[in-house]
């Protein structure tokens with residue numbers, strides 16, 4: 001059912017009552033007479049004399065208002081007829097003699113009159129004229145307001161350290177990222193028909209053959225057509241693995257626009273996150289209402305059309321989307337003022353049925369990209385993270401003290417794995433947090449795997465809490481019964497909500513998991529309270545983990561702890577409740593299976609952490625938190641064998657690459673041979689792999705403990721494509737064959 005909302009002339013009444021107290025003929029004798037008489041008017045009962053006075057005032061008022069209306073209508077007509085840049089600007093000329101207060105009042109009256117005009121135009125069914133007038137007149141003022149509120153919103157990075165009173169300024173910490181064009185969105189799709197479609201589309205789009213590496217894209221140019229292509233770009237999909245900087249990139253793009261530094265041809269940018277949209281899943285909106293809901297300034301300005309202006313919509317984190325995006329079934333919607341469910345709205349916006357003139361930028365982790373058909377995008381880009389000089393730059397920006405930055409960075413370089421891992425910004429941030437807290441860099445090995453890195457992070461958080469909030473010293477044991485309990489509860493919350501696909505929680509979700517709200521704020525390093533009531537979005541306090549990967553880590557820790565402490569396999573239980581046949585599969589096998597079943601890879605990182613936690617070396621790092629170490633009856637060797645078996649079962653490239661990551665977490669030394677085998681055998685063909693897959697493989701090869709002194713390309717693949725893609729590995733090894 002569609003509901004056609006009434007066009008609202010926002011705060012029309014209040015503007016009128018305020019603005020129409022103005023006298024426009026103050027200098028005439030009649031006005032003076034009225035003025036003098038008015039001072040004699042008694043405040044009590046109206047008298048005859050008072051009635052006469054009112055009559056004369058109203059005659060004068062009518063006279064003034066009629067003049068005003070005629071003048072304004074002429075101006076409005078002029079605005080609608082010509083290519084006049086903006087109406088209000090032109091009126092400034094005749095404000096010259098007025099003082100500031102009068103100018104303000106005159107401007108308000110004119111705005112109010114425009115709103116009245118819009119109201120009547122719409123009543124006369126002149127919607128297009130009304131919309132055009134509206135965009136002409138209100139857009140410039142509103143743009144200013146939108147820019148200010150976006151500046152306010154994005155100038156600081158949301159890293160969970162704001163509570164410490166030291167929020168990081170985005171412009172200060174932002175380090176350029178390496179972004180390339182490429183990574184066709186269809187790599188993930190195994191369906192034969194799709195492959196044929198893809199192949200035929202490629203014939204018509206020879207540009208897809210351009211090597212992505214040759215086309216590095218700066219973030220401000222995300223909508224600019226690449227050299228040699230004329231087609232304007234309406235929709236862009238940017239893919240990137242967890243923590244690679246998708247959110248930060250969209251924020252920097254928006255901030256640069258709001259600060260007037262880039263893309264000034266865009267009139268409005270409306271950044272949304274799927275996380276926020278999920279909360280409104282059950283509600284119905286028109287596109288205009290949706291914008292009004294999130295950007296209240298638009299509503300206040302009465303902007304009801306975005307058709308004649310250049311608008312960019314950003315939707316960050318498609319992987320977090322819980323809306324059922326069914327592109328085949330969704331009805332067609334072309335009117336931005338008709339309400340429908342959010343998924344229908346989004347689908348039509350993406351397809352270009354709604355606001356074909358608007359531009360769209362969607363970001364996602366790679367595994368979830370296939371929720372939108374690839375043909376919907378004019379360009380697919382990939383964030384590849386930091387290259388080596390950018391890594392160094394990151395640490396220089398983070399630690400303003402140059403000596404400290406140098407010391408920390410050279411320390412990182414001593415570990416090849418850690419240095420490589422730092423191509424992912426979130427790891428840089430975690431490393432920086434960890435190494436900053438451990439002021440005197442402790443001797444001993446640096447984290448080499450993802451799991452190790454997050455364990456260090458958790459330990460650091462526990463240390464900070466001990467010292468900051470509990471008055472302990474740095475040498476005290478950092479785990480206490482209370483902090484253990486807190487991590488257990490956070491883990492439970494993380495897992496249960498991850499299962500449900502929830503990334504934002506309410507107070508009741510916390511209390512259900514036994515978390516005391518006041519205690520939660522103490523854990524602001526891990527878990528952050530976000531207040532958004534002031535934006536009118538949420539009625540209650542809402543919470544989320546500082547980064548999704550932290551939620552995934554804590555969820556894995558919870559599943560691990562439950563298994564070690566009580567032998568209960570939480571993943572198996574889930575299977576049973578979904579009425580599947582009783583299985584007696586080993587613990588880690590159920591985990592691998594469950595992750596592979598997920599259509600958008602939402603358990604990929606979780607699985608890597610869970611497997612990482614099975615290593616005794618990692619359990620030792622968590623001493624004090626884990627009261628007992630233990631493992632399933634399944635040995636690591638068996639798990640490794642099982643994963644290898646799965647790799648050979650012709651899974652999607654996405655799944656395969658994640659399983660390689662898993663082998664890496666398990667410190668499996670045959671990993672390099674496994675990758676070689678898959679590439680040679682064609683399970684992983686150069687065709688099938690996207691640039692992101694290749695960089696993941698390079699990452700795995702480089703960070704594996706295997707000695708790469710001699711790099712024999714023949715062992716991988718004979719193709720030239722493979723050679724080029726594996727170049728970074730060739731460079732890192734002293735000799736290549």
Ligand SMILES: Nc1ncnc2c1ncn2[C@@H]1O[C@H](COP(=O)(O)OP(=O)(O)OP(=O)(O)O)[C@@H](O)[C@H]1O
Nearest residue numbers: 173174175242243244245246247248425426429548
């Ligand atoms: N360009 C950058 N410069 C400096 N720091 C960055 C940059 N990009 C990301 N970071 C750091 O990495 C963290 C994670 O980045 P971000 O949240 O943007 O990743 P993401 O790709 O959106 O991850 P996910 O897919 O898990 O949501 C940020 O909180 C910030 O600390």
